[in-house]
Amino acid sequence: MGLVALVGPLLNLPRRLSMPVVVGELMVGIVFGATGxxxxxxxxxxxxxxxxxxxxLVMFIAGTHVPFHDPNLRRGLGLGLIRAAVVGALCVPAGLAIARYFGTSHGLVYAVIMASSSASLVVPALGGVKIAGRQPTAMIMQIAVADAAAIVALPVVMAPDRVLKAVAGTAAVIVLAAIYGFVTHSRYQSRMRAVSRSHRLALEMRIVLLALFVLAAVAVSMGVSVMLAGFALGIAVSVNGEPKRLKRQMFALTEGFFAPLFFVWLGSSIDLRALAEEPRSIGLGIALAVVGIGLHLLPAVAKQPWAMAAVTAGQLGIPIGAVALGQAHGMLEVWEDPAFLLSAVITIGAVAMLAPRVAATIQAEANPQGV
Structure with a gap:
């Protein structure tokens, strides 16, 4: 498994064929998994x-990329919230219309999928570029808001009987992450860092991993995705200011092993063979992807760089989660599952093509004079 995960970085080496590492890892999973x-x-x-x-861990890294100490955060947060809200509102009638066309009653599920964004896809695809500036900050906040809202909304529209449990689980994870941030932001933090550095104990990483597993356990036990646990903890660490040593340690642990494993697993779980069995599945998948990307592009009218607007349409965890919940509760048609996965694959391809352009735009905004 670790050997084939190296294919992702290797596909990034040739300049003419260069692509985001995450795409290569997903391709490996598709080739060796259910599809291949x-x-x-x-x-x-x-x-x-x-x-x-x-x-x-991928969501933790994504959370630490939220630039809380950027002076443009307030304006970026406002822009991100507005854009996420506008796109989400427009996805509701669009989802209902698609459901009516394909003869299903799952319009709200389609709306959540189209409105979702994926920090776990976009952040790795950008290749670790530092998020700074008004527009890049607004983009990350839009993705974060859409991501979190979709995580909460998905079980509501797919399993209404579990709404209270899902809301309680979400609140518990957020509160625990906030408590962690408050406790670690104390006078003992600097002392702990000094002891850890002098004795090479990696205490900070151990504590973060312990907190991550606790939050993940709470999330899973209450019917909430581990993606929320990772993202919430990452934000708590970002608010306090992530130490450079901890940043390097967590990056090495994530990108060196666990992130490639996750993306290979995700690719292996996608069975695109099922698309051939039902033409409507292909049509629905294309419709969800194309309409979703189109709606996410609308903020470009209000001066958001169009490539940044397009990458916010990247889907990953929510379509996978919809398939898992649909199978657990038996509420989806058999041909809808592969349609959701096809929609995700199309948007992943769009993110892969546009990520280099977005990264260049972010770097240009951070260094407008080319210094």
Whole structure:
């Protein structure tokens, strides 16, 4: 598994064929998983568990990228909230219209999928570029808001009987993450860092990992995705200011092993063969992707760089979560599952193509004079 995960970085080496590492890792999973050779079993408990650890860590890194100390944060946060709200509101009638066209009653599910964004996809695809400036900050905040809202909304529209539990789980994770941020932002923090550095104990990383597993356990036990646990903890660390040593340690742990494992697992769980069995599945997948990207592009009218607007349409965790919940509750048609996955694959392709342009735009805004 670790060997094939190297294919992702290797695909990034040739200049003419260069692509985001995450795309290469997903392709490896698709080739060796359910769609291709079927050598990887995404349902294997050990494989699935380690992938979920990777998912939580990827979302943690995404949360630490939220630039709370950027002076443009307030304006960026406002812009991000407005854009996410506008796109989300427009996705509701669009989802209902698509459902009516394809003869289903799942318009609100379609709306949540189209309105969602994926920090766990976009942030890695940008190649670690530092998020700074008004527009980049607004983009990250829009993705974060859409991501969080979709995580909460998905179980509401798919399993209304679990609404209270999901809301309580979301609140519990957020409160615990806030408590962690408050406790670690104390006078003992500097002392702990000094002891950890002098004795090479990696205390900060150990504490962060412990907190991450606790939050993930609470999230899973209350029917909430581990993506919220990772993202909330990442934000708490970002607010306090992430130490450089901790940043390097967590990046190495995530990108060196667990993140590639997660994306390979995710690719292996996608079975695109099912698309051939029902033409409506292909049509629905294309419709969800194209309409979703189109709606996310609308803020470009209000001077958001169009490439940044387009990458906010990237789908990852929410379509996968919709398939999992649909299978658990038996509420989706058989042909809808592969449609959701096809929609995600299309938007992932769009993010892969546009990520270099977005990264260049962010760097240009951070260094407008080319110094």
């Amino acid at each position: 050779l079927r050598l990887f079993d995404a349902s294997d408990p050990t494989f699935s568990f380690m992938a979920q650890v990777g998912f939580a």
